[in-house]
Structure formats: structure tokens, C-alpha cells
Amino acid sequence: MEKLKGSSIPEMESPVCIIENSDGKLKPCEEGLKVLEQFDLPVIVVAIAGLYRTGKSYLMNRLCNQRKGFSLGSTVQSHTKGIWMWVIPHPKQTDCCLMVVDTEGLGDAEKGDENNDKWLFALAVLMSSLFVYNSMSNIDQHALSDLHFVTKLSDVIKIKTKKKENEKEDLGRIFPPFVWTIRDFTLDLEMDNKAITADEYLENCLKVRKEKKKEFNECRKCIKDFFPERKCFIFPQPVRKKDLRNLENLSDEELDEDFVTESKHFCDFVYKCATPKTVQGAQLNGRKLSTLLQAYTECISSGHVPSIQSAVQSLSEIENTRAVAAAEACYKELMDKVTLPTKDVYEFLKHHIQSEKEAIDAFTQQFFLDEDMKFQNEMKVKIQCLYDQYNSANEQASEKKCRAVLNEVAKELEEKLKEGEYVKPGGYTMYCFDRKCAEKAYLAVPGKGVKEAL
Structure with missing residues (x-):
């Protein structure tokens, strides 16, 4: 996969599978x-879910400004299996x-496994920074019944390891904005003989009616609780x-003019309003999102309810361990370039300070939610x-170099000592002179380092 010219973003020619769905079991697709x-920039994740054969893939292709990409299919058989992604440079x-x-x-x-659908829906919500639900014709009780998965979200997603009573309200704070796209819409957008917007149509359909049974209101209430930010396109x-x-x-030019116009409005809205995927206020790049997805999927496959808290803790542990290793490697790489011994202690400290600064920068670029500074302190200890x-x-x-120089400049003095030159009359005066000459020769040799002092 090559990088686009003038961009740091790798170029994807077509979508790839990231979550496989084999025999009703979800698992990460390693490739x-x-x-x-490979995507280092923050990612804006727009995920779409909905009943099969409702045109989800075509809508996503338009969002990528492509006619082809996500497989459409032309039969009653579901064509997309698992979860697929296509990452492109952001248009704006x-x-x-x-x-x-x-x-x-x-x-x-054909699948006949509603539990599998429930987890697909939950994963799509968990990974999104903007979640799109796609349906056909209009919003009626039947359409809301098709969206019954939303009533199960508080059962299949936990914020913390220990579930709290007000979990629904908490989920509403962290879930992405919700966009309902309605395909092949044929009704007039009117109410009480007045024109209304698509958003007003959606909100009216989601009104809780006290006179109705619990089943009538449950999905409506859950959508409003879980997704306080809502938008509708028809x-x-x-x-x-x-x-x-x-x-x-x-x-x-061959499509319905109103469809093209609404498609443009939809794409413009996504480009303008969708924000990078975050957890606890921290933006995710491709690597961090990959780690988070694997944590969620592995939890689901083991039969447990995914906890956002535990997944984020796992992500924090992995990313911050990488950040510490990156800082350590950066410091070592820079210090390995320093020729030892250094001229003096000040030169060594200069190299250390610069290497430490770049190592901290390497840590800062990768660290993730190190709130208690555990990993930052670990990095400092490792650098120390x-x-x-x-x-x-x-x-x-320095000591090795100094000893080598001393041995070299003191050869003549050592020879005279062995030959007894300094025990003859006037020998002490000669010894003092030769020693001073040796010291002068020693000090004249450069690059001996911090142990130079005699």
C-alpha cells in the first residue's frame, strides 16, 4: 500500500475486512x-448499520466519492460479511x-442468529465517531422494531467493569451522534398541513406516547437516551x-436529481460535523483504534460483555508500554551516536539533555491516557x-584513554627509573624535570575526557 503524493496517508484502492464473521463468530481480521x-493521523470513523439489502454499501461508496468499492450485490442475499473499512484522506x-x-x-x-446481529450492531456503535442507521421507505412501528437492537445496548455494553444503575444516561454521554438515513422515501414531509424538515419528521416519530404499550415506547426512549445528538436524511x-x-x-446525471442533492447534503454534513474518534477525550489513530477493536472483539468472542473501561485500560497499557519503549529507543539511538569519551562533563550533559528532550517528545507523541503518570515515571526511571x-x-x-596516554608519555621516565638514572648525583632534579615534561605532554594530548585530571 503506497502513500498518496504529498500526503502522509497510505492509499487504499478498495475496502478491506477488519472484523470477520465466520460461523456466527466475530474475530479480528489480522490483515x-x-x-x-498504518494510519498515523486521527481517524474520523463513520459506520453504517441496517437491514441487509437496503443500500448501505452504495451510500458509503458515495461518501468515499466512488461509484464502486463496497460490494453492492444485486440479489436477495446479503453481500457484505463482517465489518469492512475504507480509509481515505479527509475531503475537507x-x-x-x-x-x-x-x-x-x-x-x-440465512444467518438466523440475532445474537450475532446484536454484537455487529454494538461494535459499529463502539467504533464510530458518527453512527449511521439505514432503513427503507419511512419510520413506522415496523422500522422501529427492526431497530430493536438499540434496546439491548445497555445489556451488551458496559462503561465500567461494575455496571451502574444509570448506565443508559452514561452511554448517552459517550455514544456518537446518530444519523438515520431513509431510502426510497415517498411520503410528503408535511404535518398538520405544514411542511416539516427531515429532522422534525424523525423527532416526531420518536415521541414517547403515554397511552401506548411499553413495547411501543421502549425503542423510541432508548434511541433518545443513547443518542442525544440526532439527524435525519431522506x-x-x-x-x-x-x-x-x-x-x-x-x-x-443518470440518477434522480433529488437523490443526488440529498446525497450531497448527507456527505457535506458528515465531512463538516463528524469528528475524530475519541475515548475519554483522547483521539485515536489507526493503531490505537485497531488495538481497541481487538480488545472488544476478543471480549465478545470469550462470551463476556465488553467494558469500555477495561478496553481503554488495555489500550492504555499497550500504547503506553510502546511509548516508553519508543522513548528508550530514541534516547539510546541518539546517545549511541556520541563519541566517547566526550571532551568534558559539560559536553556529555549537553548530549544527554538533547537526547532526553527528544525521547520525551517520542513518548508524548504516543502516550495514551497516562492519568496517574505511571508510564511517564517509568520512562524517567529508564532514561535515568x-x-x-x-x-x-x-x-x-576516558579512564582507558588517559591511562594509554600516560603510559605513552611516561615511557622515557620509566626507562630511566629502571636504569637508575635518578639515583645518581643530580638525579632528583632530573626526575622532577622529566616528570614535568611528561605531565606537559600528557595534558597536550586532546580528547581524554572527564578523567583527564591528574
Whole structure:
């Protein structure tokens, strides 16, 4: 996968699978997650869910400004399996990238496993910074019944390891904005003989009615509790029914004008309003999102309810361990370039201070939610240990160099000592002179380092 010209974002030619769905079991797709990990910029994650054969993939292709990409299919059989992603440069922002996510269609009769659909839906919500639900025709009781997965979210997602009584309200604080897209909409947007907006239509459909049974209100209440930020887009049928199977090959000029207009409004809204995926206020890049997804999926596959707190703790442990290692490696790489022994202690300290600064920068670029400064303190301890090692090596190198120079300049003096030149009359005066000459020669040799003093 090559990087785009003039960009730090790798170029993806087509979507890749990141979560496989095999025999009703969800598991991370290692190849896909490796692709995701290459994206260093913060990622804006727009995920779509909905019943199968409702045009989810086509809508995501338009969001990527492509006719083809996510597989559409043209039969009654569900085409997308698992969860797929396509990461592209953000059309409006240069400091992040857009990750478009298409999920396997819900309610596939061939699958016959509602529990599997529940987890797909939950994962789509958990990974999103903007969540899109796609349905057909209009919002009625049948459409809300199809969205019954939302009533189970507080059962399948925990914020903390120990669930609290007000979990629904807490989920509403951390869940992404909710966008309901309605396809092949044919009704007039009117109420009491007055024109209304698509957003007003959605809010009216979500009104809780006291006179109705619990089942009528439950889904409505959960949507409002879990997703306080809501938006609605309505799309007419893009082409005549007979042309639908050829939809991805048609240009905008061949599509219904109102469909093209609403598609543009939808894409513009996403580009403008969707923000980078965050957890506890910290933005995620591709690698961090990959780690988080693996934590969620492994928890689900083991039969447990995923806890956002435990997943974030796992992510923090992994990322901060990497950050400490990166700081350590950075410090070592820079200090290894220093020629030992250094001229003096001040030169050694200068190299140390610069290396430590860059090591801290390397840590800062990678660290993640180190609230109790556990890993920052660990990094400082490791750098201090490395400093002590390099300082000791500097002293040893200096001592070795000094001894070698001393041995060289004192050869003549040693020879005269052996021959007894200094025990003859006038020998002491000669010894003092020769020693002073040796000291002068020793001090004249450069690069002896911190142990130079006699």
C-alpha cells in the first residue's frame, strides 16, 4: 500500500475486512487491522448499520466519492460479511483521515442468529465517531422494531467493569451522534398541513406516547437516551426499479436529481460535523483504534460483555508500554551516536539533555491516557538508568584513554627509573624535570575526557 503524493496517508484502492464473521463468530481480521495500523493521523470513523439489502454499501461508496468499492450485490442475499473499512484522506481536513465502515446487513434470514446481529450492531456503535442507521421507505412501528437492537445496548455494553444503575444516561454521554438515513422515501414531509424538515419528521416519530404499550415506547426512549445528538436524511429512489442492479455504473446525471442533492447534503454534513474518534477525550489513530477493536472483539468472542473501561485500560497499557519503549529507543539511538569519551562533563550533559528532550517528545507523541503518570515515571526511571550507563561508559572510556596516554608519555621516565638514572648525583632534579615534561605532554594530548585530571 503506497502513500498518496504529498500526503502522509497510505492509499487504499478498495475496502478491506477488519472484523470477520465466520460461523456466527466475530474475530479480528489480522490483515485488515495491519492496514488500519498504518494510519498515523486521527481517524474520523463513520459506520453504517441496517437491514441487509437496503443500500448501505452504495451510500458509503458515495461518501468515499466512488461509484464502486463496497460490494453492492444485486440479489436477495446479503453481500457484505463482517465489518469492512475504507480509509481515505479527509475531503475537507488535512489533519485527519476519514474511515468509512460498512457492516454486515442485519436480519439476514440465512444467518438466523440475532445474537450475532446484536454484537455487529454494538461494535459499529463502539467504533464510530458518527453512527449511521439505514432503513427503507419511512419510520413506522415496523422500522422501529427492526431497530430493536438499540434496546439491548445497555445489556451488551458496559462503561465500567461494575455496571451502574444509570448506565443508559452514561452511554448517552459517550455514544456518537446518530444519523438515520431513509431510502426510497415517498411520503410528503408535511404535518398538520405544514411542511416539516427531515429532522422534525424523525423527532416526531420518536415521541414517547403515554397511552401506548411499553413495547411501543421502549425503542423510541432508548434511541433518545443513547443518542442525544440526532439527524435525519431522506432519499428518494435513485433510479427506476429495473435500473437498480446497475446502480454503481450510473453517473449522477443518470440518477434522480433529488437523490443526488440529498446525497450531497448527507456527505457535506458528515465531512463538516463528524469528528475524530475519541475515548475519554483522547483521539485515536489507526493503531490505537485497531488495538481497541481487538480488545472488544476478543471480549465478545470469550462470551463476556465488553467494558469500555477495561478496553481503554488495555489500550492504555499497550500504547503506553510502546511509548516508553519508543522513548528508550530514541534516547539510546541518539546517545549511541556520541563519541566517547566526550571532551568534558559539560559536553556529555549537553548530549544527554538533547537526547532526553527528544525521547520525551517520542513518548508524548504516543502516550495514551497516562492519568496517574505511571508510564511517564517509568520512562524517567529508564532514561535515568540509561544515563547512568552511558555516564559510566563515558568515564571508563576516558579512564582507558588517559591511562594509554600516560603510559605513552611516561615511557622515557620509566626507562630511566629502571636504569637508575635518578639515583645518581643530580638525579632528583632530573626526575622532577622529566616528570614535568611528561605531565606537559600528557595534558597536550586532546580528547581524554572527564578523567583527564591528574
